[in-house]
Amino acid sequence: MFIIILKKLLVLLCLLICAYPVIAMEAYFARDPAISPDGELVCFVYSNDLWLVPFAGGIPRRITNTSSYEWNPQFSPDGKLLAFSSDRSGQNLVYTMPIQGGEATAVSYNSLGISEWFSDSRHLLCTKYTSRWGLSFYKVSLDGSSPLLIAEIASRYATLSPDNKQIVFQKDGYSRREAYRGSANGELWQIDIATKKYTKLTNSELSEMYPRFSQTGALYYCASDGKSLQVNKVNKLSFRKPEKITELSPFSARDINLARANDRLVFEYFDAIYKYDPTLTTGTKISPLLIDLAEDEWQDNIVRSYGNSALDNYAISEDELLLGFTHNYDSFFSPLKGGETKQISFDHGSVFAMQFLDERRMVINKFDSGVVKLFLATADSIITLSPIEWFGADSLNVTDLSKDKHGRWYIKYDDYFCHQKVAIADSGFVNIRPVTTPWAVTTNFAFNDDGRYAVYGALREDNYVKELYLYDVQTGNSKLLLRDNRWWQNLVWTSDNKSILLTCKNDIYRLDLVPRDEFELDKDPWDEILHAAKSKPDSTYEEQENENYSVIPVLTDREENKPKPMEVVWEGIEKRFYPIIIAKDSYNFVLDTISDSTFYYIEDSLQQDKNCYLKKANIYGKNIKEVFNFGENADYYTKVKDTVYYTVDNGLKFYKIDTSTRKEIKIKYDYQYDKALLNKRVFEEAWNAFGNNFYDPDMHNVSWKKIYELYRPYVDKTKNIYDVALIIEEMIGDINASHTGFYPREEYNPFTLPAAWLGAELDYSTVLEEGIRLSRIYPNSRLSSVYHFPEGCLLTSIDGVKITKYTALDSLLAGKIGKKIKLTVNQEGIITEAVITGLSYTQMSDLRYDYQVAQKKKQVEELSQGKLGYIHIPAMGEEDWQKFYSDFSVDNYTKEALVIDVRGNTGGHIHDQLITLLQKTKYAYSSSRRYSRYLHPEPYNIWDKPSIVLVNENSFSDGEIFPTVYQELKLGKVVGTPSSGAVIGTWHYYLQDGSSMRMPGTGWYKLDGTNMEGNGVQPDIVVELTPEDIIAERDPQLIRAVQELMKVLK
DSSP states (O other), X not given: OHHHHHHHHHHHHHHHHHHSOOOOOBOTTOEEEEEOTTSSEEEEEETTEEEEEETTOBOOEEXXXXXXXXXXXXXXXXXXXXXXXXXXXXXXXXXXXXXXXXXXXXXXXXXXXXXXXXXXXXXXEEEEEETTTEXXXXXXXXXXXXXXXEESSOXXXXXXXXXXXXXXXXXXXXXXXXXOOSTTSOEEEEEETTTTEEEEOXXXXXXXXXXXXXXXXXXXXXXXXXXXXXXXXXXXXXXXXXXXXXXXXXXXXXXXXXXTTTOOEEEEETTEEEEEOTTOSXXXXXXXOXXXXXXXXXXXXXXXXXXXXXXXXXXXXXXXXXXXXXETTEEEEEETTSOOOEEOXXXXXXXXXXEESSSSEEEEEEEETTEEEEEEEEOSSSOEEEEOOOTTTTXXXXXXXXXXXXXXXXXXXXXXXXXXXXXXXXXXXXXXXXXXXXXXXXXXXEEOTTSSEEEEEEEOTTTOOEEEEEEETTTOOEEEEEXXXXXXXXXXXXXXXXXXXXXXXXXXXXXXXXXXXXXXXXXXXHHHHHXXXXXXXXXXXXXXXXXXXXXXXXXXXXXXXXXXXXXOXXXXXXXXXXXXXXXXXXXXXXXEEOSSSEEEEEEEESSTTSEEEEEEEETTSOSOEEEEEEEETEEEEEEETXXXXXXXXXXXXXXXXXXXXXXXXXOOEEXXXXXXXXXXXXXXXHHHHHHHHSSOTTGGGOOHHHHHHXXXXXXXXXXXXXXXXXXXXXXXXXXXXXXXXXXXXXXXXXXXXXXXXOSEEEOOSSOOSBOEEEEEXXXXXXXXXXXXXXXXOEEEEETTEEOBTTOOHHHHHBTOTTSEEEEEEEETTEEEEEEEEOBOHHHXXXXXXXXXXXXXXXXXXXXXXXXXXXXXXOOBSXXXXXXXXXXXXXXXXXXXXXXXXXXXXXXXXXXXXXXXXXXXXXXXXXXXXXXXXXXXXXXXXXXXXXXXXXXXXXXXXXXXXXXXXXXXXXXXXXXXXOOOOOOEEEEEEEOTTSOEEEEEEEEOBOTTSOBSTTOOOOOSEEOOOOHHHHHHTOOHHHHHHHHHHHHHHO
């Protein structure tokens, strides 16, 4: 019996063990998977280190453990070595290590990237960047010898054919924009290594990416189906009927890697690594790769600080006993007279604004579930924080809130279709109601003393003129007061309701609602002498003089409480807008009114080493007196009764006007924040900001709320801000828009030692036993302008180090940007010692660009016998416009026709200047006896002669708007290849943690309503530029443009 019971217990125990879930520590957001040649082992990157795990899944083994980044592991074909990239030396180098682990050895001390191994396991297919070609393919030997150039045009994602005679590589493509259609879509190309012939393999609307050859000759790759990238397979490079291996949703397959023996395959699938096993005869062939870390991955995410005294934002209670403030991502209460500081919020919701409702309650706005909401913080024995109910409580983003000295509130908020809307509330923060305004409100919302009227500024969206409105609180009607092209802020009523004081640019202006007597404050000094009884017997002359400009009548309680009438004389109001305080290297704004005629204002220095001041003046800008010197770096001024509070270097101080007392408010508190929790807030803020600012409120027909619901759970799986960045990039990619990018706060600061450039291109096409040839020496470099070295001369040493086939030039030039470099150059037996300054990447790029433009100009000059001009516009910034106009007027004005080249243009905002210049026509002639009396056309320096525009797939943004408008207005023909359709106005948005993101907020449309985003320029004449053309520096697009213009001239 005992044995039977024991058996039953054992069976029950086994069942319990099987039924109880095994808790595995999964490696979320592992990346860069590689599979061993036999298909039994997978290497991947996690926590920036390399790990190995069986293809069947299980517990991985870490094989690197450094503070640096390791990435892109690749197994050698013989299965003995792993090659990978690392930044551990300050440069991006390639290392190898035994598969079983051990010391890593640098293959070369040149900066290289790995694509794949050659089949001999002794050479790597790598990429290296040069200013001339960008990325090129190199054959790199494990013996440390110099890389050998095998193809000039390349990309990172490439694969060698089984016989190692061809390379298939990915050209272009957006890996996170699966729905993208356009000229920048991903395509697969083939290179024959022996002949250097390039062949385009795919030509679909969508993208093909991440190619990998099977040893059978089949090609695996990822292809977009419009929603996700799926793994496909073709035989003999025939893409007519590819075999679709996966049906993945909602994410994409990326970065595939193939086993040589059996075509087992691994790939990234968002936060996991997936595998494909064609050897299985039953069951699913596609499944997640189980990675059970089987270790405690605890990390201390808490950032602690002690004895803090700084604050970021603050508010003062009405009785001046309580301070509310923010620090980093949370809010606090502290007694103004000292004492324990108590924390209000703990969720890192980043409080944006705060105002006391009364002596103990404070209204704040902060993030909650991706929306900036209103909360009420109460200072009691227990600090409480509760949401405030109002008409936008769960959906509208509150961007600002303010209370005036009479207790009236305004709230600024954004809804889904319009920003900078306003709601107002009565004293006690009750009766919150929206205000209807004709345009977005760009200033504060200023009530007059009795609260019947308010004024606000708005921005006309149709012509960007600023408008000032008078708002009737009772009727809800707004009436236009004034228009102006300048920005204004800080609106304040005079207490007599006759004028509005405001800051216009940096100056203080006065707008008179009714005409004022400019002499109303003046007093005749003889009146005091002849009528002495009217003057104060004990007052000094100076005090009486001040009173001439600052009359403060004594009022009874009944008079004080009686509302002062408000009248507007509309006729001529635009003429009653006067500057009264003119800025001198400062920003001036009214702090408060003292009386009908006098006000305090802040003279805030625009320079850090200059003092800031509290001053007072009358409404005519006269009798200016300095009241208090705040010192340097003062900011955030608030007046409560007779006390002015302000910050200096994030410390709080105050100045009492009535007693001239100044004091520093000392607070001390400890604070800690959780980076993991902060990262969740970062995701929510990014989602919120992008959804509220993206130019299309329909989000390209994607439900932004469902996107949040899809991605938000993955944030809980992240280890750091870089994992969160990946989620945000993936999320934004679903919108399929250009001009996007998320840039996380920097938590990893690698040691970098970039190599200097010489002003010449190094020739890696032949590996020499000694020295390396300079294949191109740019004309404006010292090697050309000072030493006159010809192309093909031999560089034999750098800083005394002799160059052999084993010398890594990048290591010799590392850290030498801006420093003197000694070169030894052999010019047909003549040895020259040259001294140059190491160039930065930008300086080298400028040399190359100047050379290329000069060559294009020369070519146009020769093809047209001097009749045509040529101007290339690299970008659309103000400097680019100035350069264009100079080139146009100085070098090209006398030409008979003009080629305008915007290929490779990176965008900006000068299309209007360009179009205006090309559209203007002559309307008169002028002459002068002072010169030749020759009749000159007016306006001068216009272009009413033939022109043509060159465009390609690398023309972006405003580089696409310009040729689009050029076509629409029929100014001439456009030649080249279609542009990518990346046309959105953008700005940079900064998140609370220091991260930032591009914000594509302005749409552009043709006159027929066609969205330019996603619809690139379609040239009138399409001319392809092949890789062979680029390598040979042939330009059939430019040649065709010249031919077309020459036809017009004939």
